[in-house]
Amino acid sequence: MLQLNRCDNLVSLPSFIEKLPVLKYLKVNYCKGLLALPELPPSLEFLEAVGCESLETLSIGKESNFWYLNFANCFKLDQKLLLADTQLKIQSGKMKREVTIILPGSEIPGWFSDQSMGSSVAIKLPTNCHQHNGFAFGMVFVSPDPPTELQCNRIFICECHSRGENDEHHDVIFNLSTCAYELRSVESDQMLLLYNPCEFVKRECISEYSGKEILFEFYLDEPSGLQNRCKVKRCGVYLLDE
Incomplete structure (x- = not known):
C-alpha cells in the first residue's frame, strides 16, 4: 500500500x-x-x-x-476515458469481479438503458434472463446544502424485488451492498457505478422471473442520527446478456 x-x-x-x-x-x-x-x-x-x-x-x-x-x-x-473503458470492459464481459467507481456528477452514463429519477427503477426481464452475465447499477446521490460532515465510510444497498399485478412489492429476490470509503463530506452530486458479474448475482435467483417486471431500490445504510442526511437522486440498471 x-x-x-x-x-x-x-x-x-x-x-x-x-x-x-x-x-x-x-x-x-x-x-x-x-x-x-x-x-x-x-x-x-x-x-x-x-x-x-x-x-x-x-x-x-x-x-x-x-x-x-x-x-x-x-x-x-x-471522466470520458475512464467511463468508456469501464463500458467496454463490462459490455464485453471482461470484468470478472465486483467493481465500484465513484465520480462527481449528476448523470448516469447513457448506456444504462433503464434509468429513473428517484431511488427506484423497474425493468422488465427478457425471457432468457437465465443467460445473463451480470448487472451494472448507477446511482446519483446528494447531500444537504451546505455540506455536512458524514460518517467516513458509506454503505450503499441495492435491493431487488418482484412485483405484483398492482405494482405492490413482493419477495426480495436479492440484495447487494458496496462501501464507499473516505466520504467525510459530499459537496454536490456524486455518481456511483457498481458492477456485479453473475458469480455474485446467481442466474438461478432471477431465472424464475423471466419475462416479468422487477423493481430495484437503492438507499444508504445510515448510522443512527444521520438518517435521511444523504439520499439517492437518480438510479439506473444495465443487464449484461450473453
Whole structure:
C-alpha cells in the first residue's frame, strides 16, 4: 500500500510507479495540487483520490484490474476515458469481479438503458434472463446544502424485488451492498457505478422471473442520527446478456 494523503505540493506521481509490480492499494486523498495520474501498474486494485480538486487527467492501462476507484469531489477530472473503458470492459464481459467507481456528477452514463429519477427503477426481464452475465447499477446521490460532515465510510444497498399485478412489492429476490470509503463530506452530486458479474448475482435467483417486471431500490445504510442526511437522486440498471 502507498499512502500520500494531503500532500498539497504533490503535482504528479513519478512515472516509475507503473513499474511497481505488487502495488495494490494507492491513496492520494486531498492532494489539492495533484494535476494528473500516470499509467498505473496492472496490479493496482484500489485507488482513492477523494477531494483532489485540481486533478484533470488519469491514464487507464489496457491491463488495469481495479475493483475500487473513488474520485469523489474531483470536479475537474476528465471522466470520458475512464467511463468508456469501464463500458467496454463490462459490455464485453471482461470484468470478472465486483467493481465500484465513484465520480462527481449528476448523470448516469447513457448506456444504462433503464434509468429513473428517484431511488427506484423497474425493468422488465427478457425471457432468457437465465443467460445473463451480470448487472451494472448507477446511482446519483446528494447531500444537504451546505455540506455536512458524514460518517467516513458509506454503505450503499441495492435491493431487488418482484412485483405484483398492482405494482405492490413482493419477495426480495436479492440484495447487494458496496462501501464507499473516505466520504467525510459530499459537496454536490456524486455518481456511483457498481458492477456485479453473475458469480455474485446467481442466474438461478432471477431465472424464475423471466419475462416479468422487477423493481430495484437503492438507499444508504445510515448510522443512527444521520438518517435521511444523504439520499439517492437518480438510479439506473444495465443487464449484461450473453
